Every structure is written in C-alpha cells, then in structure tokens.
Amino acid sequence: MNIVQRILLPLTAGAILGGCVTTTPPTSVAQPMTARPEPRNVAAPLNGAIYNIASMRPLFEDRRARFIGDTITINIAEKTSASKNSENKTSRSQSIEASVPTVTGLPLKGLQGTALSASDSNNFDGKGQNTSANDFTSAITVTVIEVLSNGNLLVSGEKQIGLKEGEEFIRFSGVINPTTITSTNTVQSTQVADARIEYKANGFIDSAQAMGWLGRFFLSFLPF
16 A cells, blocks of 8 residues: 555545534534523522413513523524725836937947837726625524623524525524613614624535535645
C-alpha cells in the first residue's frame, strides 16, 4: 500500500460512514435553544386542586413572557434589498520627440539629423453592479433562556420539519425588550435585537449542491 492509498483509505471510509448518518446543520444562534422553567420560591399555601405554585401568577398580571422557560411567538417578516453600481474610467497619454542636430566636429556624424519619437497611451474602463434581495416570512415560537439584568429577554428556538427528502430547520435567537411584547405574546422580528435567523436543510438534495469532501481537500492547499 503506497502513501496515497494510506491517506485516501481512512478519508474514504469516514465519508462513507458519515453519509449513512443524518447530520444536523451547524448553527450560530444562541445556545441552548430551549430552557426549562426555573423553580420559584413563593411564600404561599401548598398545592391544591386549583392552586399550583409552579404556574401561579398574580390575579391582575398579564400573561406576557418574562420568566425563563416562557414562550414567545416571533413573526418573522424580513425583507431587504440592496443595489450598488460603480463605474471608473481613466486615460493617460504621453508623447516624446527628440532629434540629433547637425553639429560639426562631433564624432558619429552618421547619426546627425536622426529623429527619435516615442508615444504611450493607457486607457482603463471598469464597471461593476451588485444587486441582492431577501424575503423571509414565517413564524416560530421560541423560549426565554435568560433574563438579563435590565429586564430584556434572551430567546432562542428551533422548528424542525421532516420531509421525505430530508429535514428543514428554522432557527431564531435574539434579545427582546418586554415592552414590545403584545398581549398575545407575539413580537415582530424587526423589533428583536441581535437577531439571528437561519433556514437550513439536510438531505440528498442539499448534499448534491455542495462540493465533495475530496474536492475541498485538494482545494485547501492547491495554489491554482
């Protein structure tokens, strides 16, 4: 077994084994993507048929999320559009002329009266255009994973949809100001700070659109 076979054999075996397992796409949203409610110490009677300490809320308190483990529905309505045009033009021209005068008493008399000329011209014309558009509309319910010192809520969540061709993942995280939460516990995505929105999928359709592992391996060190 030569050195090339020794390198490619474990890589091939790993790729075959890895292809048999459905992997979850990597994410950059805040972790964890869910949290259980924390126990609250409330000086109150013991649990009864109706009263329960874990779900107790004051009579005149609304149901807006404000504790770890509470859920909030995010209405994702992101629409962005950007366009950029640029054009550059430069031009440069040079001309030089010289001649050897007729002067008596100089050596190399054969060069007398010779005319020399040189010219240079350089033109540049560059144009560029870039246009991008993004339209993402959806809804996802996330969980409060941390209550910050100023009262803002750090939320994170994931929606997983299984299809016959694979799985789709909608992920969201960000910081919510409690004053933007409506009475129905919903918030617009445009009102969320540090929002991270992901729409990813796995399956053979997405794998076919990605470069193979061997191609990425060689492109990592090839200089051309």
